[in-house]
Amino acid sequence: MxxxxxxxxxxxxxxxxxxxxxxxxxxxxxxxxGELMHVAGANGSGxxxxxxxxxxxxxxxxxxxxxxGAPAASVRDDWRSGLLYLGHRNAVKDDFTPLENLRxxxxxxxxxxxxxxxxxxxxxxxxxxxxxVPARSLSQGQRRRVALARLLADTRSALWILDEPFTxxxxxxxxxxxxxxxxxxxxxxxxxxxxxQPVDINAARRQTLNLDDFS
Amino acid sequence: MIGVxxxxxxxxxxxxxxxxxxxxxxxxxxxxxxxxxxxGVGPEPEQLSHIASGVMWVAAxxxxxxxxxxxxxxxxxxxTLEQMLLSVEPLAVIVLAKVCAYWLLTGLPLVVxxxxxxxxxxxxxxxxxxxxxxxxxxSPTLSLLGAVGASLTLGLRGGGxxxxxxxxxxxxxxxxxxxxxxxxxxxxxxxxxxxxxxxACLLVALAVCPLASAAALRxxxx
Numbered sequence: 001m002x003x004x005x006x007x008x009x010x011x012x013x014x015x016x017x018x019x020x021x022x023x024x025x026x027x028x029x030x031x032x033x034g035e036l037m038h039v040a041g042a043n044g045s046g047x048x049x050x051x052x053x054x055x056x057x058x059x060x061x062x063x064x065x066x067x068x069g070a071p072a073a074s075v076r077d078d079w080r081s082g083l084l085y086l087g088h089r090n091a092v093k094d095d096f097t098p099l100e101n102l103r104x105x106x107x108x109x110x111x112x113x114x115x116x117x118x119x120x121x122x123x124x125x126x127x128x129x130x131x132x133v134p135a136r137s138l139s140q141g142q143r144r145r146v147a148l149a150r151l152l153a154d155t156r157s158a159l160w161i162l163d164e165p166f167t168x169x170x171x172x173x174x175x176x177x178x179x180x181x182x183x184x185x186x187x188x189x190x191x192x193x194x195x196x197q198p199v200d201i202n203a204a205r206r207q208t209l210n211l212d213d214f215s
Numbered sequence: 216m217i218g219v220x221x222x223x224x225x226x227x228x229x230x231x232x233x234x235x236x237x238x239x240x241x242x243x244x245x246x247x248x249x250x251x252x253x254x255g256v257g258p259e260p261e262q263l264s265h266i267a268s269g270v271m272w273v274a275a276x277x278x279x280x281x282x283x284x285x286x287x288x289x290x291x292x293x294x295t296l297e298q299m300l301l302s303v304e305p306l307a308v309i310v311l312a313k314v315c316a317y318w319l320l321t322g323l324p325l326v327v328x329x330x331x332x333x334x335x336x337x338x339x340x341x342x343x344x345x346x347x348x349x350x351x352x353x354s355p356t357l358s359l360l361g362a363v364g365a366s367l368t369l370g371l372r373g374g375g376x377x378x379x380x381x382x383x384x385x386x387x388x389x390x391x392x393x394x395x396x397x398x399x400x401x402x403x404x405x406x407x408x409x410x411x412x413x414x415a416c417l418l419v420a421l422a423v424c425p426l427a428s429a430a431a432l433r434x435x436x437x
Contacts, residue, residue, distance in 0.1 A: 057297060058437050081303040089294025095233035107222035108295065110303040134233075 007032050007069060008082075008159055008190050009054060014063030016049045023049055024214035027063070029207075033158070033188045036181070036203035038195070041211030047194040048088070048163055050211065054192060055085040055161050081110075084157035088164050090147040094136035098127050098146045101135060105150055113153050121152035125176055141168040148173075152180050160184060162193040174199060219304040220312045227316035241282040241321045242328065248274040249332045260337040267336035268346045268397035269390075275325050275350060276357055276386045282321050283361030284378050286313060287369050287432065300436055306429035314362045314425070322354035342397050345406060349393040352413045359417075359424035360385050366431035389416060 007030045015025035023046030031037055039047050052058040053065065056072065056079060065072040067079040092101050102118045122131060125145045135143055148165060160181070166174050174197075181191055182202035231238055252270045253263055290296040299309050329350055333343035364382035368374035396409035 055301060057300060077303060080301055083301070085297070085301055087294050087297055089292075089297070091294040091298050093230060093289075093293065093295070095230055100229075104222070104226045105295075105298060107219060107226065108298050108302055108304075108309065110219055112218075 007066070008035075009072075009192075010066040010069075011054070011060075012064045012066070014050075014053065014065070015061045016046050016053060016058075017061040018046070018049060022061075022215075024211050025062075027209075027211075027214045029209060031159070031190050031192065031207070032205075033190055034185050034203075034205055035190045036185055036201060036206040037190070037192045038206070038208045039192060039211065040194075040208055045211040045215060047211060051085070051087075051161050051163050051192065051194065055083050056080070057085075082157060083159040083161055084109075084150065084154055085161040086147055086150070086163065086165060088167065090143050092135050092143050092146050095134055097132055097134055098122050098138070098149070099131055101146050102149055102153070105147075106153070111154075111156060113155075117153050118149070121149040122146070124152050125149045126173060141170055141173065144168045145173055148177055151177070151184070154184075158189050160189065160191045160193070162191065164194055164196075166195050166197050166199055178202075216304060216308055219302070220308050220315075223309050223312035224316045227313055228319065231316070231320050237282075237285075238320050238324075241278050242324050244281060245274050245278040245325050245328065246332070248277065250335060253335055263336045264338055264342070267333060267338050267342070268349070269394040270336070271329060271332055271346055271350065272353075272390050272394040275354060276383075276390065278325065279321065279354070279357040279361050280364075280379055280382060280386075283317070283358065283382075284365050284368065284375055286317055286362055286365045291369055291435075296432065296436060300433060306432065307425040310362060310366075310428045310432070311421075311425040314358050314428075317362070318355050318358040322358050325354060326350045338397075342400060345397050345400050349396045349409065349413060352410065352417055353389050353393045356389055356413070356417045356420045357386065359420040362428045363424050363431065366428040366435060369432065369435045389413065392416070 010030045012028055014027040016023045039050060041047050049058060053060045067075050072079050091105060096104065099119060099122060102122060103115065106113050106118060122128065125148060127142060127145055130138060130142060135146060144167065151160065165177060169177065178199055178201045184191060185203050249270055252266065256262060256266065287296060290299065300306060302309065326347055329347045330343050333346055338346065360382055364378040367381060368378045371377060392409045392412045396406045399409060400406050
């Protein structure tokens with residue numbers, strides 16, 4: 001990839017405070033195109049807080065986030081349109097079917113992916129037989145799949161920020177998701193993710209960031 | 216921008232349609248509260264027609280207050296709000312779409328129901344028309360101000376009481392202009408100024424409230 005030398009997202013001297021506790025400080029990271037970053041650390045070490053700072057949902061206590069080399073706050077629109085964040089909450093409505101959910105998520109994100117692409121993503125992630133049922137009658141893992149189907153339909157975002165994407169998934173779905181992640185990296189995208197499960201993702205360049213080193 | 220406005224509005228309307236019972240509670244509350252007054256103050260037609268527009272307005276703003284606190288609740292609980300904050304579309308537009316859907320589901324039914332309530336209070340057809348028109352112009356402002364209160368109190372324990380303290384003082388001018396219109400008409404004065412003031416409140420609220428609400432939501436999610 002030609003852009004592999006330029007950084008996609010970069011943070012310098014980042015520190016995060018929650019309540020009266022300092023979660024981490026002095027954290028630097030650089031992530032370029034095609035790179036996979038696994039954020040590790042014990043429970044409560046600030047993994048979710050770091051991911052929320054990387055996508056702009058939270059403000060860091062100190063330090064700087066840069067998007068494609070510019071201060072992220074000054075290129076906010078470009079930053080938002082370049083990332084896709086999936087938190088541990090699924091953003092799935094009980095009263096909507098999987099397709100309605102996926103359409104609503106795409107619309108809210110301002111993403112104009114056509115309906116047949118969304119439908120194919122749901123079939124690919126193994127919800128083909130459950131397309132017409134409201135999400136309230138889906139299992140926890142199936143609801144997670146509805147949220148993750150956005151990744152399969154996504155071609156716009158450069159950076160995926162995934163908080164515990166493999167939670168509640170069976171081995172089949174884990175395989176589909178890790179293939180989608182590998183494909184995103186091969187396209188020149190980058191991924192930051194957290195997980196407590198060992199999952200093999202095919203990536204040419206990978207980093208591991210252990211937050212326990214920065215506490 | 217129009218695209219996201221329409222799709223968020225359609226989404227909220229569809230969600231509400233799938234949970235119709237939620238919508239009926241607000242309407243039931245409005246009907247019940249207004250029906251209690253004739254029972255409480257006695258059936259003298261003269262007295263009832265004097266308090267009619269005030270009672271309708273107070274009931275409408277309490278009904279709004281009761282339901283508006285749930286405006287962002289489910290989106291916050293399931294993580295949709297995070298996705299709204301991360302959208303490339305302006306958050307204020309998404310908020311405005313949600314408020315529009317909310318008004319169509321709770322404000323507009325109150326306006327439609329108002330003539331029925333006016334009957335209980337012995338209002339003349341002219342007075343009924345004026346009362347309904349004030350509610351039609353005033354209730355969107357109630358929804359918009361309520362949305363700001365809802366985003367400021369989102370995720371707080373005891374948010375229900377707090378939203379009342381925050382929003383009710385802001386509702387006071389609307390109540391004065393709205394309920395005063397029928398009295399002014401009965402006294403033979405023009406009602407034009409009341410409508411002009413209600414309209415002005417609506418325009419200011421339309422311009423300011425979505426932005427204020429969006430800012431409050433960003434702070435609440437930090």
